[in-house]
Amino acid sequence: MEDDHNEKSLETQHSEIQSSQGTTFMRTCLNGVNTMSGVGILSVPYALSEVGWSGLILLILVAVICWYTGLLLSKCMNAHPSIKTYPDIGKLAYGNKGKVIVAVFLYLELYLVAIEFLILEGDNLNKLFPNMSFKVGNLKIEGKRGFTLLSALVFLPTTWLNSLGLLAYISAGGVLASVILVLCVLWVGAADGVGFHERGHFLKWSGMPTTLSLYAFCYCGHVVFPTLITSMKDKRQFSKVLVICFVICSFNYASMAILGYLMYGDTVKSQVTLNLPIKKISSNIAIYTTLMNPLAKYAIILSPIVMAIEGQVFQYYKSKFTSFAIRTLLVMSTVVVALSVPFFGYLMALTGAILCVTASILLPCLCYLKISNRYCSFGLQWLSIISIMVVGILIAVLGTYVSLRDIINHI
Template identity: 25%
Template sequence: MVNNNNQEPTEEELKKINDWLPITSNRNGKWWYSAFHNVTAMVGAGVLGLPYAMSQLGWGPGVTILVLSWIITLYTLWQMVEMHEMVPGKRFDRYHELGQHAFGEKRGLWIVVPQQLLVEVGVNIVYMVTGGKSLKKFADIAFPHHKPMKQSYFIMIFGSVHFVLSNLPSFNSITMVSVAAAVMSLSYSSAAWISSAIKGTQSDVVYNMRSASKAGSIFGFLSALGDVAFAYAGHNVVLEIQATIPSTPEQPSKKAMWKGCVIAYIVVALCYFPVALIGYWVFGDAVEDNILISLDKPAWLIAIANLFVVIHVIGSYQIYAIPVFDMIESWLVKEMKFTPSRILRFVTRISYVALTMLLAIIFPFFGGLLSFFGGFAFAPTTYYLPCIMWLTIYKPKRFGLSWFCNWACIIVGVALTILAPIGALREIIIQSKSYQFFS
């Protein structure tokens, strides 16, 4: 229903709208909510592609980039947590609100919103693909004699779950989904590297670059940079997660939020490094772009691990979808003057889930999508946009430690943004040559 009143909403009306919107409707989150939400947001499809990235980077560059990314993104995550309440009495509950404070009302929106939407919608598409592929792998192993089904059907089965879950109103309402997803992420990551370790190095394992040509090796290296960037993506929802935590002058939200972030990053290290290093050690340059596809024994463990992936990406999808729902619903209510209602929420969210599912069916290029979105969208919002905001707002002393650290992160992040999509587009083009739509 449309509200025909074209006047600006009053303070009381704005409060009612904020109480209805998914990001600001509930502020009773705990520090462990932060931990589970951040683990769910970060340890997703990206971890499964890390051995493949290692096979394109090689031992030395691969380990260096993995460790450097972990350090840089932990630092930029701390910056965002600190900036959430940098203005006394005000909270930047959304990434674009912080951008508006740093760059100006209009410019901040144009800088942040397109990048954040590209990340969140991109992740949802990739997770639709991941969920469908993992569900198909589980069915193929658990029911070897079943009639073969198209991958598209498995993506539709996975997507149907979100037609229900997407109607949960806010972050705190999906806490138990997020808890289950976080536990699953640790479980399937452990299953991946333990199964690889049990399998042991193959007799014909080779640690050369995957491509025989020099050009192919260079493009593969660039594509792998995007795979790594994709793995560190939680920053795109960190302010929205922090918005759910209560805050007082004595106990600001950043204390609880940072505690949860540290726990989350320890879990990230426990998942990422063993999977990446052991997966590459066992399979070398023959590893698939999803490590679980490379593993076929023991069958029961691989089947369960793929089921764990399905459960995890169900939660991850919702973590990234809620900020998108918030943007769409804010625009409909504040700009288009729709009246907040369950019907509006239902139609908006069902339409979004249907769109991401359709795009996942059309473009199921797992490896290429990881790298493209990782470089083109994730690197800016994760590696260097927080640093630019920090420099703009706090103006640290030139050539001081803070100034130097931020500029170093910016240089690394800009390089990722430029280089990774080049390799990814080549990979998508190569994969598309042998692909039939709606297969």
């Protein structure tokens, strides 16, 4: 009895130590908002223009669905103390095959986001310095392609560092950048002569798949949610964290969408910064703020992929040169894709349709049903989950078709 008591005391002390070393509620909220406040905010005005003002209702719908699937993920995390990551959830639900499937979708999503960063840099630098070209020997490289290559060269050294993971969760810079971006766009419309005169449309059915895919991209923070839960002092408060994160991000996204659509209507581009008048200070601040975000996050985005590749290679051979080579080749591959498919909006919609919908909507539902043994447990929750999965499948199928069609038509 005394041994049992001592063992329980040690477990209690261990739990208290972990709790004291965990992340606070406020820090977790900042990390969560930072996770979802990425480059997607640039495209929400374009997403709204594709479907009209009814797109605001769709934005709220996608936010509610992704919030609920985030709760399902947290319940999966609570099912077993050994679960620390998203692939761990897949393994608990469906064994090693489930872990591999989740990891593949995770790494593909991160890989395409890294490509989006390069396209983003090329587009916005070309906006700041139009008609600029680069000469390498006898080869002349036009502006956008040249800036994409230049951005990759700047990003490359950051991928050689080994201590980047913590930056993804402790930096609130992404939150501040998103707020600054919205304020700058507001200033351009209110004080720099652009105005808010566009009336727009209420509903355009043809643009719905693209809009829903882009919204899914905006709320694709589920990959990081297990890490946030694991890091918390009090994991029971994660449901409150989710509410705060989704409310703040939805307000920010809706504000940007309304401002951009009122300012530019159906002429708004896939990145609203490309519409801004270049000679205005507020426009330049918005664009420079946009440019800094990929610089801070590119290496972090690629880091899990690098670790997975090195984990396989270093089982047989390990050296610093091999590590540098792997990271350099990975960056080069993202450059090749970015130069081959330089369509920011279409590629983001494709990423949202295939990968973000799968990782943020379908997999949480499937894993929860399996882990909780509720595949045949008919009821309100079962009906809600099945309905969400049907919506997710429709977005994935239609969004993928439309995105691929648009990309093929513009190549």
